[in-house]
Amino acid sequence: MAMNEIEILKATPHLAREHWWGWEIPVYLFLGGLAAGIMILTSVRVLRDPEGERSETFRLLSWLAPLVLSIGMFALWLDLERRWDVPRFYLAFRPKAPMSWGAWILLAVYPLVALFALGELRGRWRDRLAPRLRAVADWADAPAIKRRLAWGNAAVGTLLGIYTGVLLSAMSARPLWSSAVLGPLFLTSGGSTAAALMLLFRVDERERRGLSKLDLGLICMEVALLGLFFLNLMTGSDTSQRAGGLLLGGPYTASFFGLVVFGGLAVPLFGEAREMRGHNGSRWFLPLLILIGGLALRWILVAAGQASSWNAL
Amino acid sequence: MEPRYVMVLDTRRCVACSACVIVCKTENDVPEGGFRDWVVSETRGRFPALSTENRSLRCNHCAFAPCIDNCPTGASHRGPGGTVQIDRVKCTGCKNCISACPYDARFVHPRGFIDKCTFCMHRKGAYTACQTVCPTECIHFGDANDPGSEVSRLLATRDHKVVAPEAGTRPRVHYLV
Numbered sequence: 001m002a003m004n005e006i007e008i009l010k011a012t013p014h015l016a017r018e019h020w021w022g023w024e025i026p027v028y029l030f031l032g033g034l035a036a037g038i039m040i041l042t043s044v045r046v047l048r049d050p051e052g053e054r055s056e057t058f059r060l061l062s063w064l065a066p067l068v069l070s071i072g073m074f075a076l077w078l079d080l081e082r083r084w085d086v087p088r089f090y091l092a093f094r095p096k097a098p099m100s101w102g103a104w105i106l107l108a109v110y111p112l113v114a115l116f117a118l119g120e121l122r123g124r125w126r127d128r129l130a131p132r133l134r135a136v137a138d139w140a141d142a143p144a145i146k147r148r149l150a151w152g153n154a155a156v157g158t159l160l161g162i163y164t165g166v167l168l169s170a171m172s173a174r175p176l177w178s179s180a181v182l183g184p185l186f187l188t189s190g191g192s193t194a195a196a197l198m199l200l201f202r203v204d205e206r207e208r209r210g211l212s213k214l215d216l217g218l219i220c221m222e223v224a225l226l227g228l229f230f231l232n233l234m235t236g237s238d239t240s241q242r243a244g245g246l247l248l249g250g251p252y253t254a255s256f257f258g259l260v261v262f263g264g265l266a267v268p269l270f271g272e273a274r275e276m277r278g279h280n281g282s283r284w285f286l287p288l289l290i291l292i293g294g295l296a297l298r299w300i301l302v303a304a305g306q307a308s309s310w311n312a313l
Numbered sequence: 314m315e316p317r318y319v320m321v322l323d324t325r326r327c328v329a330c331s332a333c334v335i336v337c338k339t340e341n342d343v344p345e346g347g348f349r350d351w352v353v354s355e356t357r358g359r360f361p362a363l364s365t366e367n368r369s370l371r372c373n374h375c376a377f378a379p380c381i382d383n384c385p386t387g388a389s390h391r392g393p394g395g396t397v398q399i400d401r402v403k404c405t406g407c408k409n410c411i412s413a414c415p416y417d418a419r420f421v422h423p424r425g426f427i428d429k430c431t432f433c434m435h436r437k438g439a440y441t442a443c444q445t446v447c448p449t450e451c452i453h454f455g456d457a458n459d460p461g462s463e464v465s466r467l468l469a470t471r472d473h474k475v476v477a478p479e480a481g482t483r484p485r486v487h488y489l490v
Contacts, residue, residue, distance in 0.1 A: 020408045020421065081406020081425035088386045088405050099409050100385035173379060173415035173480065239479070310415045310477045 019306045024079035026298040030193070031072030032164045033186050033294070037194025038065040039113055039157030041214070042120070043150040050143060055204040060125070062117035064197070065157075066110060073106070098167045105163060108156050115140045116149045161187035164298075168305060175243035176301070176308035179232050185225040189294050192218040196268075196290035199283070215290070216272045219265055226261070243308035252304040260300065264293010316456040318394035318432055320441070321464045321473070322369055323489040326451035329354045329367035333443035333452065340433070340442035347420045349430040350443060366490075369443065369452065371430035372397060372418035373476065373484030380410035380419070388426075393434055394456065395485070401426040415480035457485075 042062045045054065077083055089103040118133065119140030126137050140149060165186030168177040195215040199208060233244030247256045271286045329352045337349050350371035358364050374397045380389045381397060389410050392398030404426040411419045411427065422428040432454065433441035444452040455464040467473075468487060475484040 020411045079407070081408070081421055082404070085405045088388075088403055092385070092387045092403075094382075094385055094387060096382040097385045097409070099383070099407060103385060170383060171379070171412045173413050237479070306412070309417065310480050 019303060021079065021302055021306060023299075024075040026295065026302045028072045028076040028079070029164045029167070029186065029298040029302070030295045031068045031075070033161055033190025033298075034193050034197060035065045035069035035072065035109075035113075035190075036157045036161030036164070036187065037190040037192070038062070038068070038198070039109075039116075039153050040161070040191060041194050041198065041211075043116065043154035043157065046146060046150040047154070050147060054120075055207060056122070056125075057201050057203050058198075058207050059120040059122060061198050061201060061203075062113070062120045065113050066117070069106075069109065069113075069160075098163060098170045102160075102163050102167060105156065105159055109160055112149065112152050112156055116146075116153045119146050119149060158187065161190040164190065168301065171305070173310065174305045174308050175236075175240045175310070176233070176246060177305040178240070179229055181225055181229045181232060182301075185222065185229060186298070188218055188222045188225055189297055192222055193291050193294035196287035196294075199287040212272055212275055216269065216276065219269050219272070219290075223265055223269070226265075239310055242311075243305075246304045246307055247300075250304075251307075252300050255296070256300045256304075259296035260293050263289050264296060268293070314458050316394040316438065317458045317485075318374070318396055318438060318454065319457040319464050319468075319485045319487060320371075320374075320432065321453040321467045321487045321489060323449075323451040323453075323467075324366050324368055325489065326449040327352075327367040327369060328449055330448060332446045332448060333369050336442045336446040337430070341431070343428070344423050347422060347428060349418075349428065368476075368488055370416070370418075370476065371443075371486065372414075373416055373482065373486045374430075374432060375482035375484050377482050379413040379415070379482060383409045383413040385409060392431075394432075394438060396432045396434060397429075398431060398434065399427055399429065415477055415482060416484075 038061065042058075042065070045052075045058070077086060080086060089100065090107075092100065093104060094100040115136070118137040121129070121137055126134060129137060139145060162183040165182035165184070168174070169179055169182040172178045192215055195211045195218065199211050199215070203211065230244060230248070233240050234248070236244075246252050268286045268290045271281055275281050331352050333350055334348060334352060337343060341349060343349055350369055353368050353370055354365055355368070356363055356365045374395070376395070378389070378391075378397050381391065384390075385407060386403045386405055388400045388403035388405070390398055390400060406421060406425045406427065408421065408427070411417075411421075419427050419429045436442075438456070441452070441454045444454050453464050453467060455462040457464055457468065459465060467489060471489045473487045473489050475487055478484075
């Protein structure tokens with residue numbers, strides 16, 4: 001048997017396959033996807049049934065999007081080595097850099113989601129607003145404007161959700177991430193985790209059934225996309241097969257299949273299918289599993305991706 | 314014609330003494346724990362028929378540089394002679410370029426910017442520091458667009474390779490075999 005032994009004579013830390021991205025990036029990707037999902041789900045509800053009655057809770061859930069996105073942005077900011085240089089992202093637009101796209105997309109997200117969420121405030125919530133804000137909320141609640149805001153919110157939410165995956169898939173140097181499936185996968189997972197988070201609140205029964213049904217469909221899509229992701233890896237070059245091996249038999253296998261595939265997809269899929277057939281389950285158990293699975297998906301992919309390389313020595 | 318700086322390293326001459334690593338750290342004030350170049354010794358074959366190849370590695374100053382493409386602020390940019398340089402003022406330390414580099418040639422400097430080999434551009438395209446101290450004279454640096462340069466002559470007359478050509482970045486550090 002041929003021997004091929006690489007001996008690194010200088011113990012350089014950056015060659016020891018250290019992780020340069022820690023917890024902040026997966027948390028940011030998770031919360032970014034969650035915000036995107038909330039934006040899409042709340043907007044689609046308005047577009048599908050503009051005259052329909054929405055519960056007060058469902059209306060207020062629009063405000064979760066900017067909240068979770070801001071926490072995610074804070075995590076991203078913590079990851080920067082030079083945190084106070086963050087304005088530099090807005091002194092350039094780099095069309096080939098997904099992070100540059102992300103920075104500029106976020107500028108569109110905040111005003112849109114804020115206007116949409118303001119228009120969703122009714123009754124005592126709108127009465128509490130300052131007069132100028134109340135006037136803005138009245139304007140945003142006008143049917144024609146609301147429809148446009150919902151379209152914009154859904155479109156920008158979709159862009160944001162896809163971007164969280166493209167940020168990784170643009171890195172051809174990391175074979176595990178170098179897959180066009182990551183964008184749609186993170187978008188679908190974002191929608192699924194958003195539906196799960198919304199199920200934790202006291203929405204009315206009709207909304208609850210709708211969210212459960214939607215979540216079931218999104219989980220099925222996520223399973224299909226994960227299958228394509230692995231198919232792409234395991235039918236690719238030796239490099240991509242080695243990268244796939246990190247999740248299929250390698251050090252990340254147990255955590256990925258335990259937390260993401262079994263805990264985050266299989267159990268919720270089975271549980272929600274049972275609920276559809278009339279079996280009552282716990283209100284919070286399945287949504288919590290989906291949320292943990294969504295975070296674990298990004299956490300493990302970010303960690304494993306950094307461990308995958310071209311072995312360019 | 315604009316110069317196209319390349320580095321040519323002779324693997325038949327390299328003895329993996331690491332002088333290039335030490336002088337680079339001294340010349341460029343590279344902080345503890347960081348390295349702009351490093352040495353790899355690869356042994357191939359089946360005992361007792363073994364062969365060893367020593368390589369001094371660094372940023373490849375790729376023609377298609379994914380670090381430049383993925384930099385959101387323009388800190389990673391094309392410098393003189395087609396080299397890849399980092400503007401320390403523009404760098405936010407987002408580490409996107411570290412993810413984008415197939416050669417793991419970049420590291421985080423304690424002062425927060427990303428650092429790597431510059432082909433010693435502060436020397437204005439003359440000898441690089443690693444080249445000046447190499448005891449076996451295995452490191453050659455120069456303009457590949459000048460047909461009379463030593464690097465052009467070596468690339469024209471000797472078999473050579475680049476590291477991980479399959480990464481598709483067209484590296485400008487060549488290894489004579």
